[in-house]
Amino acid sequence: MHSDALSLLTGIIHQFLLYGDFEEVYAFGSGHINDTFVSRWNQGGIKVRYIHQRINSRIFLRPDQVMDNIHRVTAHIEAKLKTAGITEPSRRTLTVVPAWDGKPWVRDEECGWWRTYLFIENTHAGEFAATAEEAALLGKSVGCFQKQLADLPPPRLYESIPNFHNMETRYHRFYDALGKDVLNRAAEVKNEIQFMEENKDRGLLLIHALREGHIPERICHNDTKMNNILIDNESGEALCLADLDTVMPGTVLSDFGDLIRTVTAGAAEDEQNLSRVDFDLVFFKALLMGYLEEAREFLTHEEKKLLPEAGRSMTQIMALRFLTDYLEGDHYYHILRKTHNLDRCRNQIALMKSMDSKWDKVIRICGEAGI
Secondary structure (H helix, E strand, O other): HHHHHHHHHHHHHHOOOOEEEEEEEEEEOOOOOOEEEEEEEEEEEEEEEEEEEOOOOOOOHHHHHHHHHHHHHHHHHHHHHHHHHOOHHHHHHOOOEEEOOOOHHHHHOOOOOEEEEEEEEEEEEEOOOHHHHHHHHHHHHHHHHHHHHHHOOOOOOOOOOOOOOHHHHHHHHHHHHHOOOOOHHHHHHHHHHHHHOOOHHHOOOOHHHHHHOOOOOOOEEOOOHHHHHEEEEEOOOOEEOOOOOEEEEOHHHHHHHHHHHHOOOOOOOOOOOHHOOOOOOHHHHHHHHHHHHHOOOOOOOHHHHHHHHHHHHHHHHHHHHHHHHHHHHHOOOOOOOOOOOHHHHHHHHHHHHHHHOOHHHHHHHHHHHHO
């Protein structure tokens, strides 16, 4: 697919507001949602790179609304950084490069949607936090992102994927997949099905709190995996959040929860040796303290009370999504083996069980943090 997308990109790349002499363009990254490329330009002897992505319109049905969200969010953060006198604001938020007509996208000959960002040099995105100090920086970066957007003025952002973190909706789809059982897989996952059913009520805590107005709707990233956080190669500082496709209204608890899910597990989410999946309390405490350093001032009392549930809830919703995709025939998540989604589901269930076995310590840590 990259070669076809590359051909489409070369046909429209000069429609973006890019200056200098074009030198090359090449595929970049290993994401499975959007096609991503990097171009290099010579601007008066200075080499400048840009990121180009073809937005996956099968997942994001309104790419124009996705880009409207991203443009508003990045412009708001940039303005706040400049007001605060932050040097190099272009390293602390993504910079959308518009087309010559002023729009934040360009359409290719197949009616695909393309966007361009300034490439943030000398950064990397990790898969695992190596130390508690690094975990704290990650928590702080997510809290900072949410705080920067806490005063974004109306109108409300679009929902790029409606009901993305709605546990009720995810359970409806799970039961639909279970009823259809198109590949006759339900019989082999009875234990996983039972676990999902037994934990349903607890999993609905966040969506019920949001719907009933106990916690406020805020702007969230909605995909705060560690590899979506850019880290400076030299200082090790967390600079900004990338992959803003799912920035939309929701609860900030889902952002903190997904960070817990991906940083504290001690193993990749598709690790088959479940003995390696162990909820790390040291990393949890570091994440919590780093997050609260930025978020404490804007979180409500009810949001703080639900922080302990955030990681467990996001782990549950991912276990449910992996199991649902397995029952449906593996249409959403890229798989490398027949049982890949089932392995992911079992992995997330193991993490939930590890959390539960240490829940008294989780509550103690939260109490020591003043929540």
